[in-house]
Amino acid sequence: MDLSVKIRDKIMQNPVGTASGTFGFGEEYGELIDLSQLGSIYTKAVTVLPREGNPLPRLTETPYGMINSIGLANTGVKGFLENKVPFLNTIKNCAVIVNVAGSTEDEYTKVIDMIDSVDSVWGYEINISCPNVKCGGLAFGTDPVQVERLTKEIRKRTNKPVIMKLTPNVTDITTVATACEIGGADAVSCINTVMGMKIDINKKKPAIYQKTGGLSGPAIKPVGVAAVYRVSKKISIPVIGLGGIMNWEDAVEYFLAGASAIQIGTANFIDPNTPIDVLDGIKRYMTNNKLEKISDFHSFIE
């Protein structure tokens, strides 16, 4: 059985990754699971300058899901280099993918310029769901023209794999995916969180400070599967699927929908062992169904 996933010219040992923002920089969960068994770790978003993040409350629970508005809280690229890279250097086998965020094109490319020489950085996931200052507050990821340009700019700076992370909060996610492909991305990942809101009816106030935030967890799985299906039919670079994956059955659903790899997000909070269990389950399913490699999943659904 071949579990490897090729993106650009690089190989991930297996298709199971941990989603940005739900796994820190690996350290915390390193006490609980063997990180070297993971295919990949997507870091918390890194921005040029440190960001303190949004005021609290930042989290709330919803019917079989949760909403967050952490707000890209991070120590900035310098803090990343000083405080996080030493630990990342110690992780064996697993691809460390840095999630990059910004409010202008410049902010994205600066991060990449500053860390591209770090060996333990395997590649980049570009979070284009951030509000874009030049785009009237709408996310970068909602405008195919801007997405294509941003992808091209990033492509110029690095030879490492570039994965564009798509937001589901658009009219047609496939046009944005196409823009990524044209811009020179090596893969896309989808989906980021779905815009949602909760109100505390006792306090008569929004449950989180930012009022609206990002919905994740099992509730959004069907949205993610639909996105992966539609996008993977449209473009020919690999699609990395995520959104509500709680167990191996969910992961298999994403592979059948067209994903070449997957990420575990919210499920890490519920059961830190999820990525390992998912990997085991995928192997069993592949054995039982005589599938040799991940791309074998892609022949079943037109």
Add this chain to the structure above:
Amino acid sequence: MDLSVKIRDKIMQNPVGTASGTFGFGEEYGELIDLSQLGSIYTKAVTVLPREGNPLPRLTETPYGMINSIGLANTGVKGFLENKVPFLNTIKNCAVIVNVAGSTEDEYTKVIDMIDSVDSVWGYEINISCPNVKCGGLAFGTDPVQVERLTKEIRKRTNKPVIMKLTPNVTDITTVATACEIGGADAVSCINTVMGMKIDINKKKPAIYQKTGGLSGPAIKPVGVAAVYRVSKKISIPVIGLGGIMNWEDAVEYFLAGASAIQIGTANFIDPNTPIDVLDGIKRYMTNNKLEKISDFHSFIE
């Protein structure tokens, strides 16, 4: 306590309605609950010509939600006039709102022309989530320009309340809502279902024939609340909230978000008594919180 809701020049006795497609034309549920207690019934979509609907399977369950692709199955406007209106004529007190669908502007306006003289039809809810033949398969509801034109055309034909039903599957639902308001709509309702997909990993096939379908139920409540909040801050006509309302607490959440009325959809399937229970709960909450009328809910959240 004043529970009434005014739309255009007409009054609904209370803000609790049953959502289109989940309540037939009232008949089936009329055996289970007292329809005259409802504020409104939104009928299954009516199209000019009969439609057989989509091939099966049409339904599947998802994490705390469900996906449907019924496909506007209905007997057409003639069938509606012959077979459904006689029953609708017998419903007391409750506003019967006909959900209208079509693939061209013409198809919408024809339905309205044919039923506008029926007294028991209180008003219209215009389902603009249908794939639009002139719009490359994307829904009407995704393009503000088309939405405004459609709204204007409909406005010309009728003096009854016109409610435009918004799809959440757009980049910015507030621009579509604004188009409705400019076009002359009397209210908007949001949200229709969220695009979703499920795959049966044993059969290795999509769970429903149409592959992707409409996600509804508790899972999407945060999406609906966010939409209602954002839309109600943007436009000044009433907003009717729906999406995942299972109990009175959920309804109150929608009112606090800015809704002037609500609809119960999927919850009818789970507990047919939901609309009545929700109404009771709203009354209790209003009493306990000294709220006199529905618009009193709107002052708490900026």
Add this chain to the structure above:
Amino acid sequence: MIQKQCKVISNKLIAKDYYELVFNWESSFNPKPGQFLTLRPQGLPLLRRPFAFSSFKDNRAAIIYKTVGKATKGFSSLTEKDSISILGPLGSGFDLPKKRPVLIAGGIGLGPMLFTAIDFAERGLSPILVIGARDKSFIPKLELGKGVEVVIATDDGSLGFKGNVTQCLKTEYNNILNNCEILCCGPHIMLKACHELALEYDIECQVSMEEMMACAVGACYGCVVETTHQEKYKRVCKDGPVFNSREIVWI
């Protein structure tokens, strides 16, 4: 139909994976054989689950269910202390046959066919009840009283005839097949085989269909099957679940 909270009277394992749930049913709506109800799962699975009535007498009704997934596994831990939300009776039920009824039950079709067998026996219709299963462990001990002729067919021959229900009928009851009416409930593939048997012997065949349901009262048009009627799709929950097998477009 009515929606109400009903008290659980008993909930027992009666064969491998099969439970009988008996509950209080005091209502003016008396379930008929072939009709069904929906049960509201606790907690997670969202949609109500449909099950056919397996008996009804003296304010007590029952279903026989197989534990297959979350909801049915949840139901299996119900005890006397519990109460459960039931919506029913739903659907049309079987029509009274004009010829001697041959009732065919496969798997989860057992409950409704037991109910039908007992009802028909009381009406003096001398039903033959053919029960098919993989092996004997799936067949509960039956107390049907007199008037029902019970025939068992198992795939592995561990009880009764070795083979499936249609093979069994053709081999052992060939003489009856020309002059009877089939009523059946079970897996789709069995229903289709019954339909083909009915065509072959030119007899009537009533099939009880299954589809995923949301409302179960005819409102949502989610549970349709393809039929030969002009109005192509019919609702299993409201127009069925029992159909004349010749109405169905078999696939």
Add this chain to the structure above:
Amino acid sequence: MIQKQCKVISNKLIAKDYYELVFNWESSFNPKPGQFLTLRPQGLPLLRRPFAFSSFKDNRAAIIYKTVGKATKGFSSLTEKDSISILGPLGSGFDLPKKRPVLIAGGIGLGPMLFTAIDFAERGLSPILVIGARDKSFIPKLELGKGVEVVIATDDGSLGFKGNVTQCLKTEYNNILNNCEILCCGPHIMLKACHELALEYDIECQVSMEEMMACAVGACYGCVVETTHQEKYKRVCKDGPVFNSREIVWI
């Protein structure tokens, strides 16, 4: 920290709405007073729920929880037969005080302060434990052994001092307040009052904070509180839950 399935030893109602859940804790990670764990709810509520350790001895640990919503109501039906997924010990715990410790517990803060009281008593620190509640029904029978001085304050005076914990301290223990250290856990408003008391008497005050948590291991930055540090927000789960009250920006 470790995630493991633990066997429930007992789960008893110990006061109105309050349960003590005792479970097997065989692990090389020994919980300290002030540390907490997360429990995975069954079925519906998605996120794990945080609770402070209320005792730990001989491979047995416990929490005291109040039934407030879905998850805690679900936990209340756990019995000896069950096992439950526990992640812990988490967070930092209380620092050993340099002066005589006055432990203040309000509501759900009871568990961790009991644990702390017993631990401090064993260390010979002569803790005073002040327990505040609405009325006596919310206060369990306590068996704290010697070395802990227990003071009770109820809003309605149905047991002990009539009034809240800070009023109680100022009235009855004024002499001690100048020369002690406060450690407290309970409602935000009580923690703030304790902080203000500490400022007034110029003494140290450790507060155990609460925020909604997702990961509870420091990975998601969801559970932050505003602090006076340059790095404005600190994580309750990892940097806390215990903070020096002067670190917190009180609102």
